[in-house]
Amino acid sequence: MGTITKALNLLNYFSPSHPEIGLTEFRTLSGQDKATVHRHLIELAANGFLEQNPISKGYRLGPAILRLAAVRERLFPARSLVAPLVERLASNLGELVHVSLREGDHLSPLCHHDALIHGTRVYFDEAELLPLHATASGLAMLAFGPDHLLSDLLADPLEASTQFTITDPDELKQTVEKVQSEGVAFIDQGFELHVSSFGVPVFGDLKEAVGTMAVAVPTARMTDELKRKIPVALIEAATEVTEELGGTVPPHLRRIWLNAA
Amino acid sequence: MGTITKALNLLNYFSPSHPEIGLTEFRTLSGQDKATVHRHLIELAANGFLEQNPISKGYRLGPAILRLAAVRERLFPARSLVAPLVERLASNLGELVHVSLREGDHLSPLCHHDALIHGTRVYFDEAELLPLHATASGLAMLAFGPDHLLSDLLADPLEASTQFTITDPDELKQTVEKVQSEGVAFIDQGFELHVSSFGVPVFGDLKEAVGTMAVAVPTARMTDELKRKIPVALIEAATEVTEELGGTVPPHLRRIWLNAA
DNA sequence: CAAAAACGGTTCAAATAATGAACCAGAGGT
DNA sequence: ACCTCTGGTTCATTATTTGAACCGTTTTTG
Numbered sequence: 001m002g003t004i005t006k007a008l009n010l011l012n013y014f015s016p017s018h019p020e021i022g023l024t025e026f027r028t029l030s031g032q033d034k035a036t037v038h039r040h041l042i043e044l045a046a047n048g049f050l051e052q053n054p055i056s057k058g059y060r061l062g063p064a065i066l067r068l069a070a071v072r073e074r075l076f077p078a079r080s081l082v083a084p085l086v087e088r089l090a091s092n093l094g095e096l097v098h099v100s101l102r103e104g105d106h107l108s109p110l111c112h113h114d115a116l117i118h119g120t121r122v123y124f125d126e127a128e129l130l131p132l133h134a135t136a137s138g139l140a141m142l143a144f145g146p147d148h149l150l151s152d153l154l155a156d157p158l159e160a161s162t163q164f165t166i167t168d169p170d171e172l173k174q175t176v177e178k179v180q181s182e183g184v185a186f187i188d189q190g191f192e193l194h195v196s197s198f199g200v201p202v203f204g205d206l207k208e209a210v211g212t213m214a215v216a217v218p219t220a221r222m223t224d225e226l227k228r229k230i231p232v233a234l235i236e237a238a239t240e241v242t243e244e245l246g247g248t249v250p251p252h253l254r255r256i257w258l259n260a261a
Numbered sequence: 262m263g264t265i266t267k268a269l270n271l272l273n274y275f276s277p278s279h280p281e282i283g284l285t286e287f288r289t290l291s292g293q294d295k296a297t298v299h300r301h302l303i304e305l306a307a308n309g310f311l312e313q314n315p316i317s318k319g320y321r322l323g324p325a326i327l328r329l330a331a332v333r334e335r336l337f338p339a340r341s342l343v344a345p346l347v348e349r350l351a352s353n354l355g356e357l358v359h360v361s362l363r364e365g366d367h368l369s370p371l372c373h374h375d376a377l378i379h380g381t382r383v384y385f386d387e388a389e390l391l392p393l394h395a396t397a398s399g400l401a402m403l404a405f406g407p408d409h410l411l412s413d414l415l416a417d418p419l420e421a422s423t424q425f426t427i428t429d430p431d432e433l434k435q436t437v438e439k440v441q442s443e444g445v446a447f448i449d450q451g452f453e454l455h456v457s458s459f460g461v462p463v464f465g466d467l468k469e470a471v472g473t474m475a476v477a478v479p480t481a482r483m484t485d486e487l488k489r490k491i492p493v494a495l496i497e498a499a500t501e502v503t504e505e506l507g508g509t510v511p512p513h514l515r516r517i518w519l520n521a522a
Numbered sequence: 523c524a525a526a527a528a529c530g531g532t533t534c535a536a537a538t539a540a541t542g543a544a545c546c547a548g549a550g551g552t
Numbered sequence: 553a554c555c556t557c558t559g560g561t562t563c564a565t566t567a568t569t570t571g572a573a574c575c576g577t578t579t580t581t582g
Contacts (some may be wrong), residue, residue, distance in 0.1 A: 048364030103309030
């Protein structure tokens with residue numbers, strides 16, 4: 001692991017429940033030496049990626065990130081283009097919908113929306129990276145994204161998020177093949193207990209999936225009717241998202257999706 | 262300059278007019294060896310800070326930035342808190358207003374708004390870092406930010422953005438002192454030709470300025486009336502911004518501002 | 523209230539990782 | 553068919569990163 005990766009990984013420890021992180025905590029989180037972490041923090045701060053609270057000495061995410069995000073959104077306004085489609089689908093289904101983009105061997109939430117019409121709801125953290133083998137989104141990415149993802153993933157043992165997470169390599173391969181032939185991924189409590197979800201790929205300017213769109217439903221509320229409705233609605237919405245991103249759905253998947261609808 | 266800084270600096274070459282950058286162009290922009298740049302790009306991409314267009318082979322900003330920006334905004338929603346104040350002031354004055362935060366020895370735009378009621382308007386690029394000695398915002402930061410900023414800046418020769426930029430160290434020192442005593446910075450065409458601007462500091466949880474608020478006006482439109490109106494309105498708005506950020510205006514500056522109003 | 527633990531931060535020799543000149547391979551262009 | 557411009561790779565040399573030990577404060581705690 002290069003120095004750059006080590007430093008950038010420090011940024012991933014922040015989350016809404018963890019707004020400010022001190023030196024010692026970074027050390028335990030990252031498992032690296034204190035001096036190393038400190039120098040990385042200093043350098044990240046000098047570049048505006050972190051800023052230090054002068055009182056508590058803790059670090060938090062800095063303004064450079066906002067600046068770059070503004071540039072990215074201007075160049076490639078994925079978020080603002082996709083958000084309305086996510087909201088519409090969430091309202092139609094009355095369930096949580098999210099679109100995520102691939103970030104290395106994980107998925108990074110781009111935006112999400114929850115209709116909030118039910119008493120129970122799925123907790124979704126936009127700060128959290130989604131694993132590929134434990135989520136419906138991830139399966140969709142494995143099935144329609146770059147080929148190397150699956151083989152890379154199988155190189156190491158699969159980590160279980162719940163007791164339902166697929167950890168057997170052969171089972172994962174078969175599941176991915178099933179998703180490839182059906183065009184929609186479904187996972188029951190693979191990432192969070194009591195949450196089931198459907199996922200489909202979305203495409204950028206290439207033939208490989210660049211991201212995914214998914215619906216997450218509390219398992220208790222997952223009726224047969226929803227199991228019919230969600231894939232159809234998801235396919236339709238994902239097609240629109242793909243178009244908004246300037247991409248095209250590969251012909252073979254388009255045929256599968258037409259049959260499913 | 263450490264490896265991390267070198268890599269992160271690569272991200273700063275992106276701008277709305279420069280959405281995608283190739284390896285060779287990065288090499289010329291950064292002046293570093295091709296192999297070095299390439300490895301840095303690969304590592305940034307592996308962490309989601311960049312993504313590569315598989316057809317053109319060019320790189321663009323990646324999804325990790327959006328994810329982190331979402332976290333930062335949730336933790337410290339500066340942008341969303343400040344935006345309405347910026348819009349209101351811009352509408353009141355009919356001119357471009359922006360709020361920027363300090364990012365090392367530069368200012369990083371947080372948000373801006375232009376009332377767009379005039380035929381001519383100031384071009385403002387949220388991707389561009391603002392120098393401290395050439396902008397009204399920068400002078401306000403030098404005057405009320407950390408002390409080391411001015412001395413650090415004077416260590417190297419001052420770069421001229423226009424023929425009106427202050428490049429003489431003594432003149433800069435005097436100007437900063439003037440800003441300290443008056444509470445408001447004014448610069449005429451110091452950064453862009455035909456643009457004049459006023460700037461004031463905004464404060465975070467500390468006694469040092471964490472950012473600035475500024476109004477930029479085409480010089481041709483800068484009447485005596487505007488020169489009276491802008492500082493007063495700016496002081497009022499900056500006080501509100503400081504409050505929104507959870508900060509306080511230092512007592513001595515508060516007194517100066519009261520006299521000015 | 524004093525001892526001690528915890529925290530942020532620094533130092534410097536040792537070791538590892540970054541570097542860059544030279545080298546591939548493919549895509550256009552002439 | 554040739555040249556040139558692109559992105560990308562290699563490997564010995566070099567310089568930067570590394571981390572155990574150390575320092576000075578702050579905050580627990582017996």
